[in-house]
Amino acid sequence: MQANTPRPRCPDCNRPTSHCLCPLISPQPSATQLLVIQHPDESRHALNTARLLTLGLDNAQLLVCEELPPEWQAWLTDPHWQTRLLFPRPDAQPLDSRSCPAPLRLVLLDGTWRKARKLLHVNPLLQQLPAVLLDNPPTSRYRLRKASEAGALSTIEAAAEALATLEPGFERERLLRPFEALINDQISAMGDDVWQRNYR
Incomplete structure (x- = not known):
């Protein structure tokens, strides 16, 4: 019996080539530098939004790890930059130009809440960064995951x-x-009945 042949994937967005999202990606500049630290488990997830994020920005980088390599520890402590962690810690300040003065580096953690907290736990340097949070965030459009935390x-x-x-x-x-196209494509693949039953 012949084994199933893996579907070819786009080397950039990592989607099956028949569902490549690259034509929808138009990188734009930002004065703010972004570093997305992704838990390794999340990198294998089909709905990998961190990759789409870094492809869509000229000034963003994706780092897949649990423990920060030494060169990234130096990046985070560069005295020429203001570095902030976007994470809703109890001491986090609302994100605005006062809590995030330029030149700014913004760090985001990519993973489930449990995995994001693990990234914080194993990296004391991340714990030391001033934290900021979104003030009155909108309702998520991520209609295929049920968030355990409000906002x-x-x-x-x-x-x-x-x-x-x-x-x-x-x-x-x-x-x-x-x-948006990724979410709509996944809903279409599973069928509206399944989506309504499990996610609405």
């Missing part, structure tokens, strides 16, 4: 809101275009 957003949604808050003229919808 939770996917990584790409959180970044879009943060940059729209910090930088006048930033095109939030331009960044979210492939994300």
